[in-house]
Every structure is written in C-alpha cells, then in structure tokens.
Amino acid sequence: MNWINNVVRPKIRSLIYPKKEVPENLWVKCPETGEMVFHRDLEANQWVVPNSGYHMRIAPDKRLELLFDDGAVETIALPGVPQDPLKFRDEKRYTDRLKDAKAKTAREDAVLVGAGRIETTPVVAAVQDFDFMGGSLGMAAGEAIITGVEAAVARATPFILFTASGGARMQEGILSLMQMPRTTVAVEMLREAGLPYIVVLTNPTMGGVTASYAMLGDIQIAEPGALIGFAGPRVIEQTIREKLPEGFQRAEYLLDHGMVDMVVHRHQLRSTLGRLVRLLGPKTAAIPREAADPAPAAPAFAAE
Amino acid sequence: MRSYLEFEKPVADLEGKVQELKALSQSGEAVAIDDDVAKLEAKAAQALVDIYAKLTPWQKTQVARHPDRPHAANYIASLIGDWTPLAGDRSFGEDAAILAGLGTFRGRPVAVLGQEKGHDTQSRIKHNFGMARPEGYRKAIRLMDLAERFRLPVISFVDTAGAYPGVDAEERGQAEAIARSTEACLKLTVPNLALVIGEGGSGGAIAVATCNRVYMLEHSIYSVISPEGAASILWKDSAKAQDAATGMKITAQDLMRFGIIDGIVKEPTGGAHRDPDTVMAAAGDMLDSALEELLILSPADVKKARRDKFLAIGRDLKP
Numbered sequence: 127m128n129w130i131n132n133v134v135r136p137k138i139r140s141l142i143y144p145k146k147e148v149p150e151n152l153w154v155k156c157p158e159t160g161e162m163v164f165h166r167d168l169e170a171n172q173w174v175v176p177n178s179g180y181h182m183r184i185a186p187d188k189r190l191e192l193l194f195d196d197g198a199v200e201t202i203a204l205p206g207v208p209q210d211p212l213k214f215r216d217e218k219r220y221t222d223r224l225k226d227a228k229a230k231t232a233r234e235d236a237v238l239v240g241a242g243r244i245e246t247t248p249v250v251a252a253v254q255d256f257d258f259m260g261g262s263l264g265m266a267a268g269e270a271i272i273t274g275v276e277a278a279v280a281r282a283t284p285f286i287l288f289t290a291s292g293g294a295r296m297q298e299g300i301l302s303l304m305q306m307p308r309t310t311v312a313v314e315m316l317r318e319a320g321l322p323y324i325v326v327l328t329n330p331t332m333g334g335v336t337a338s339y340a341m342l343g344d345i346q347i348a349e350p351g352a353l354i355g356f357a358g359p360r361v362i363e364q365t366i367r368e369k370l371p372e373g374f375q376r377a378e379y380l381l382d383h384g385m386v387d388m389v390v391h392r393h394q395l396r397s398t399l400g401r402l403v404r405l406l407g408p409k410t411a412a413i414p415r416e417a418a419d420p421a422p423a424a425p426a427f428a429a430e
Numbered sequence: 431m432r433s434y435l436e437f438e439k440p441v442a443d444l445e446g447k448v449q450e451l452k453a454l455s456q457s458g459e460a461v462a463i464d465d466d467v468a469k470l471e472a473k474a475a476q477a478l479v480d481i482y483a484k485l486t487p488w489q490k491t492q493v494a495r496h497p498d499r500p501h502a503a504n505y506i507a508s509l510i511g512d513w514t515p516l517a518g519d520r521s522f523g524e525d526a527a528i529l530a531g532l533g534t535f536r537g538r539p540v541a542v543l544g545q546e547k548g549h550d551t552q553s554r555i556k557h558n559f560g561m562a563r564p565e566g567y568r569k570a571i572r573l574m575d576l577a578e579r580f581r582l583p584v585i586s587f588v589d590t591a592g593a594y595p596g597v598d599a600e601e602r603g604q605a606e607a608i609a610r611s612t613e614a615c616l617k618l619t620v621p622n623l624a625l626v627i628g629e630g631g632s633g634g635a636i637a638v639a640t641c642n643r644v645y646m647l648e649h650s651i652y653s654v655i656s657p658e659g660a661a662s663i664l665w666k667d668s669a670k671a672q673d674a675a676t677g678m679k680i681t682a683q684d685l686m687r688f689g690i691i692d693g694i695v696k697e698p699t700g701g702a703h704r705d706p707d708t709v710m711a712a713a714g715d716m717l718d719s720a721l722e723e724l725l726i727l728s729p730a731d732v733k734k735a736r737r738d739k740f741l742a743i744g745r746d747l748k749p
Contacts, residue, residue, distance in 0.1 A: 207744070208747045211688070215677065216664035216665050216673075272741070294632075296654055296664060297664075300653060300678070300684075301688065302654050303654040307612055310612050310616055311616060311741055314616055314737070336605035337605040337608040340609075341605050341606040342610070342613060355605065356593065356599070356608070357595030357604070362595050362600065365596055371597065375600060384603075385603050385606060
C-alpha cells in the first residue's frame with residue numbers, strides 16, 4: 127500500500143495500475159454446502175462445485191465457449207435501444223443502475239447472442255446474464271432475442287436460449303412488459319420457419335421471462351437445482367401464509383410436474399443439445415428416407 | 431350508498447350534506463331549501479370536476495380498483511347479446527377468474543374473454559378477485575382456438591391485479607399457461623381487441639391482451655407490476671406505491687404517449703361507476719369501429735398486422 131492507493135479515486139487508480147487478471151477471491155464458497163473450492167478447479171469443472179454438484183452461475187461468454195465446437199463463438203451484433211424511456215428513478219436513477227451494470231459485466235445489456243457449431247451442427251444461441259441487473263427483460267434483452275431469432279431464421283439453424291432472469295425490468299415499466307409478446311412473436315418466427323427452439327432454464331428463471339419465451343421451447347431443459355417459476359417464493363408465501371413445500375420451484379420439481387422435458391447436468395449439456403439439434407435438424411442429408419426405407423414404385427392400391 | 435375514495439372526501443362531505451337536506455325537506459321539517467340544495471349540488475359537482483381534472487397516477491390506480499366500477503360481467507351484459515358462457519380447460523378445471531363465451535356484438539357473432547373480479551365477498555371469492563390460475567388461461571386458449579376455427583373476432587375485457595401467485599398455480603404451470611395464451615393471441619387470423627377496464631396487471635393481462643387493438647378506459651392502469659409490488663421490490667418500502675405509480679408510467683395517457691395502446695375511452699367525471707351505461711356504450715362504439723377496420727383485412731394480414739404492431743413497440747422512441 128502506498129499513498130496513492132489511499133488518496134486517488136478508484137477510477138483513476140485503475141488507469142495507473144492496470145487491472146490484474148487474477149480475481150481477488152481465489153476461493154469460491156459453495157452456496158449449498160459452504161465448501162470452499164479453488165477457482166481454477168471450479169472453472170475446470172464448468173462451474174459445477176465438484177462435491178455438491180451445485181451448478182454455479184456461469185458467465186455468458188464462457189457458456190457459449192463451452193457449448194460450441196472448439197469454443198469458437200461468432201458474436202452477433204445487437205441493436206441499440208432507448209436507454210431510459212421512462213426517466214425512471216427509485217432509490218437510484220435507472221441510468222446509474224445501467225451504468226453500474228455495464229461496468230460490472232462489460233456488456234451493453236443482459237443478453238449475449240452468438241453463432242457456432244455443436245458437434246458440427248450450426249446453431250444460434252442466446253444467453254441471459256444474471257449479473258446484468260438480474261438478467262431482467264427490458265427493451266435491450268427483448269431486441270437481442272428477436273435479433274438472435276432472426277439470425278437463426280436467416281441461417282436456417284436451430285435456436286438455443288439459456289435463460290437466467292428475475293423477470294421483467296421494472297425500471298422500463300410497460301415497455302418491459304411488452305417484451306413478453308414481442309419475444310413470443312420471435313418464437314412464432316421459429317415455428318413458422320420449422321426451426322427447433324430449445325430452452326435451457328438456468329438458475330434462476332422467473333416472472334415475465336418464464337411467462338413468455340422461456341416456457342415456449344420445443345424442448346425444455348433445466349439445469350439441476352435451478353429455481354424456475356412465475357411468482358417469487360416470497361410472494362407466494364405471503365399469499366398463502368404458509369411455508370412452501372420442499373424443493374418447490376426447483377428444476378426437479380418442474381420435471382415431476384411435467385413442466386420440463388429433462389434436467390441435465392452441465393457436463394452432459396453439450397452432448398444432449400448436440401443430439402437434439404441433430405434429431406430435430408434438417409433431414410435432407412442426415413436421414414435419406416429413400417435409402418433407409420425404399421418405397422415401392424407405386425402405392426399398392428394403385429396397382430389394382 | 432355510494433363509496434368514496436379517500437381523495438374524494440370533499441365531494442363525499444358535500445354530497446352527504448345534500449342527502450341530509452333532501453331528507454329534511456321530505457320530512458317537511460324545513461321549507462324553501464331547494465336553493466341551498468341546488469347550490470350544494472353544484473358545489474359538489476365542481477369539487478368532483480376539480481379533483482378529476484388532475485388525478486395523480488396513484489389516484490387513478492384507486493379509481494381503476496374502485497369497488498363500484500363496472501366489471502367484465504357488466505360489459506358483457508351491456509354489450510354482448512345471446513351471451514353463452516363456456517366453461518373449463520378440459521384438463522383440470524373451471525376458473526371463474528376469466529369468463530369465456532360466445533355471443534353477438536352489434537349483430538356479429540364473437541368470442542369473449544373477461545377477467546372478472548366480482549362485486550361482493552361471495553362473488554369475489556368465486557372469481558378469485560380476478561386472479562386467474564393456469565386453467566383460466568388454458569380456457570382462454572381453448573376459446574381462441576374455437577374463435578379461429580369458426581372465424582369469430584375475439585374481444586377481451588381486461589381487469590386483473592395479475593395472475594394468481596399460489597402453490598397450486600405454480601405446480602400446474604402458471605408461467606407456461608400465460609405464455610401459451612399470449613402465443614394463442616398472436617396466432618389468431620381473426621381480429622382480436624382488448625379493452626382494459628380497470629387494472630391491466632402484468633403477464634396476467636398480457637395473456638389475453640396481445641391484440642390487434644388495445645384500448646383503455648380513461649382512469650384504468652396497465653403495468654408490468656402493481657405499484658405496491660414495485661415499491662416493495664425497488665424501494666424496499668411498500669409505502670412508496672405512490673412514487674412507483676408515478677415513475678412506472680401506468681396510466682392510459684402515458685401508454686398512449688408511448689404508442690402501446692390505440693385509444694382511450696372517456697369516463698364521466700368521477701369515474702366509470704358514476705355513469706356505467708354511457709361508458710360501456712362509448713366502449714362499444716370504439717370496439718365496433720375497430721372491428722369494422724380489421725374485418726376488411728385478409729386473415730393473413732390480420733395476424734401480420736398484430737405481429738408488426740408489437741414488433742414496432744418501442745422502436746421509434748427517442749434513444
């Protein structure tokens with residue numbers, strides 16, 4: 127420590143001393159068991175705590191690198207949107223919250239879109255960043271999802287969406303609510319183009335996000351232990367005035383109640399998605415029907 | 431007995447006095463008070479005009495939730511002929527929070543959805559205060575499918591604080607039901623219209639309000655979350671609901687300005703409950719002229735116009 131650390135404001139300090147690559151916390155605590163894990167071990171294990179199997183949050187860019195062949199991500203450019211249409215402030219200005227979130231994540235908003243290949247099948251994938259204002263769905267996120275879908279339609283590839291969100295971005299009021307129908311229009315575009323839409327629900331996915339695109343996948347996958355629901359657990363507790371059942375709104379609970387197709391460990395996610403996009407993808411080259419199952423020259427009834 | 435909102439107290443006092451004087455004059459104890467009554471009535475009317483000329487968003491929220499406000503069932507009774515309610519989602523149950531049925535509107539067969547809050551304790555419980563469970567939205571989807579097959583325009587009367595937040599609703603897929611209902615709205619090739627008559631509460635409203643045309647009553651609100659909910663989450667203080675109501679821009683006038691809605695149905699001074707028939711007739715006129723415009727379009731264009739309209743929302747706001 128020298129005098130400059132104490133006197134110079136953090137912003138200036140970062141100019142004088144370039145940010146170190148190594149994060150300050152080398153040890154990460156498992157939120158479930160309290161077990162301490164060395165950050166490199168965690169990274170090597172795809173941010174799944176080795177002993178407890180707890181699936182930790184994973185940065186969106188890392189998510190795409192893990193997903194795509196050779197970690198090759200082609201980032202898709204996203205359109206800009208009005209930043210604070212309501213001129214909203216609560217205890218803090220919305221513009222300041224945005225500024226903080228941008229600084230924290232080095233991202234313009236809560237959704238990242240990239241193209242790549244999964245086990246050679248080309249796909250477009252979008253990832254919500256919970257670290258950006260709770261992954262909340264505002265105009266930017268809505269526009270990003272629409273852009274991602276349009277890219278998938280243009281390239282005729284499946285669209286995979288990793289959700290993580292507390293719900294709508296309240297600071298954008300009604301304009302955030304309008305992202306529910308807007309993203310649903312995007313889902314309709316995929317349906318009409320005959321392209322698979324696969325949703326991977328990660329911890330947590332709630333509110334207006336589940337009540338729109340996050341629950342409309344052709345295939346619904348959830349990561350183990352992910353909290354998934356419409357109303358928040360606290361809101362429900364206040365409504366019914368009793369304690370919630372064990373495991374309520376967790377991925378496994380949703381599987382039991384028929385709300386998702388499967389709960390998939392992160393280590394199996396890439397191969398599962400690879401298989402699904404192969405099975406649902408374009409049939410032309412993959413399964414030549416005539417070769418596999420030769421049809422008679424003319425329908426049987428026509429011979430008579 | 432008329433119920434008054436807190437900010438209507440000056441009007442309540444004056445109208446109370448008018449009632450007293452009228453009672454006195456009937457009992458014959460006083461003479462020649464007609465002039466006084468007339469003056470007081472004028473004063474009360476003026477007080478009401480003054481108050482309603484500058485309602486705050488929070489006051490509008492209270493008017494939108496006024497217990498005497500005409501509800502979906504009133505609109506249906508007033509505007510829909512041959513009303514034939516239908517029930518059930520065919521997989522779990524019947525949810526009275528959303529009325530669904532067939533009828534005629536200005537001579538045309540239509541399908542109708544109405545979020546109904548109820549008007550007394552018993553009916554409020556029956557309709558779960560207008561907060562639907564998944565089966566309510568699945569019934570709505572069923573009605574929309576029916577409307578699509580039989581080429582019936584769909585009219586939604588929107589009035590809900592939001593979808594019901596309960597364990598049973600969650601385990602039967604509240605989120606999925608809402609998402610599918612919104613999707614059902616977008617798939618229609620027959621025109622659909624929504625009229626927010628009280629509260630347009632978040633996803634619970636959008637599920638039936640993703641329509642070719644969306645209208646609001648002058649003192650209704652439409653919001654991503656209730657002012658109370660926003661206050662407790664953003665301010666960590668539910669007493670800040672007034673600030674939240676103002677900041678979130680939830681009034682019909684705000685939504686018109688942002689290009690979210692297509693028109694506003696005027697309410698009489700003092701709110702829709704002071705003259706329900708006039709309000710419902712005006713609403714009927716607005717819905718009717720919208721239908722006239724939409725029924726000219728081809729089925730494919732009806733769907734495309736709706737989709738384009740939602741995609742365009744927010745895109746021309748200044749950065």
